[in-house]
Amino acid sequence: MPEKIKVTIVIPVFNEAGVIERTHLNIAAAIDALPYDCIVHYVDDGSRDGTAAALQVLAAQDSRIQPLYLSRNFGHQAALTAGLDQAGGDVIISMDGDGQHPPEMLAQMIALVLQGYDIVQAQRIESDSAMSFKRVSSNAFYNLLNRISGTHVEPGAADFRALSRQALDALKAMPEYHRFLRGMISWIGYRSVILPYHEPKRLAGSSKYSLGKMLRLASDAIFSFSLMPLYIGLSVGGGFLVLAMAQIVYVLLLWLTGQNQRIVPGWSSLMAVMLIASGIIMILLGFIGVYVGYIFQQVKGRPVYLLRTPPPDDSQPRQPSV
Numbered sequence: 001m002p003e004k005i006k007v008t009i010v011i012p013v014f015n016e017a018g019v020i021e022r023t024h025l026n027i028a029a030a031i032d033a034l035p036y037d038c039i040v041h042y043v044d045d046g047s048r049d050g051t052a053a054a055l056q057v058l059a060a061q062d063s064r065i066q067p068l069y070l071s072r073n074f075g076h077q078a079a080l081t082a083g084l085d086q087a088g089g090d091v092i093i094s095m096d097g098d099g100q101h102p103p104e105m106l107a108q109m110i111a112l113v114l115q116g117y118d119i120v121q122a123q124r125i126e127s128d129s130a131m132s133f134k135r136v137s138s139n140a141f142y143n144l145l146n147r148i149s150g151t152h153v154e155p156g157a158a159d160f161r162a163l164s165r166q167a168l169d170a171l172k173a174m175p176e177y178h179r180f181l182r183g184m185i186s187w188i189g190y191r192s193v194i195l196p197y198h199e200p201k202r203l204a205g206s207s208k209y210s211l212g213k214m215l216r217l218a219s220d221a222i223f224s225f226s227l228m229p230l231y232i233g234l235s236v237g238g239g240f241l242v243l244a245m246a247q248i249v250y251v252l253l254l255w256l257t258g259q260n261q262r263i264v265p266g267w268s269s270l271m272a273v274m275l276i277a278s279g280i281i282m283i284l285l286g287f288i289g290v291y292v293g294y295i296f297q298q299v300k301g302r303p304v305y306l307l308r309t310p311p312p313d314d315s316q317p318r319q320p321s322v
Helices: 020-032 051-061 076-086 103-114 133-148 165-172 181-188 211-225 228-256 267-299
Strands: 006-013 037-044 068-070 091-094 119-125 161-164 192-198
Touching: 006 020, 006 076, 006 103, 020 037, 020 051, 020 103, 037 051, 037 076, 068 076, 076 091, 076 165, 076 181, 091 103, 091 165, 103 119, 103 161, 103 192, 119 181, 161 165, 165 181, 228 267
Parallel strands: 006 037, 006 091, 037 068, 119 192
Antiparallel strands: 091 161, 119 161
């Protein structure tokens, strides 16, 4: 590491007007105590409220803030990618802008990177009594992902982490369109350490990560890191071929032993087999279609995000894109 350490903090935000100001107060207090040069990239992911205007005001008040503005809402992973692509410095930290990633941990994360760790992954620790749909579904998802893929992702490991310059350069060399950064960072395999923390409550507002967005992220993770859905379809198809061969052998034995009267055509059983087989075929074709769709979007080579320059007065909400 050079003598003068430079730290870059990347924070994606979406419709966080009224929240981002309070978040930055906490972050500014934390980085004021650090003996390093710090830059903060707030990435506005096409917000439709006054978030862009709030970032312009904050940037005018604090020279360490270098906001980035996406041309529309590309999603959390794309916004985080935009900030990481623009990040310079020796230590790069990503965190959320809702106050649930405590800035007090920045000093400890930087210290671990300076000790030689390339990835310092913060892991959320929840109390045993804090059972919720989000927690249960998250644990189930990570257990499934870790079983069917060759990449291990720690449960409770969100996008709150510190990266060395070496790790970030390796991550930037992965030009994937459908991005699941938690898996991608685990995949690169550099020296890492887990840093547990208790997640505080949101400063204000509500989470912008809807159930639909979580399902899309889960889909990107499964189809980007595993071929298991195809193997499941092939296995089920093979099982039905075995059952079909057993049925053929059974019918032939009845013919050879002169028990033709026992061969009674059954409409219901025939339709059941046809429906089950057709359903399996459609599911398998759906899996194949998803992979082909991912390939199609990848080979088009479209950028993951697009940056824009905010006009002098960006305080008015913009209409949502269709």
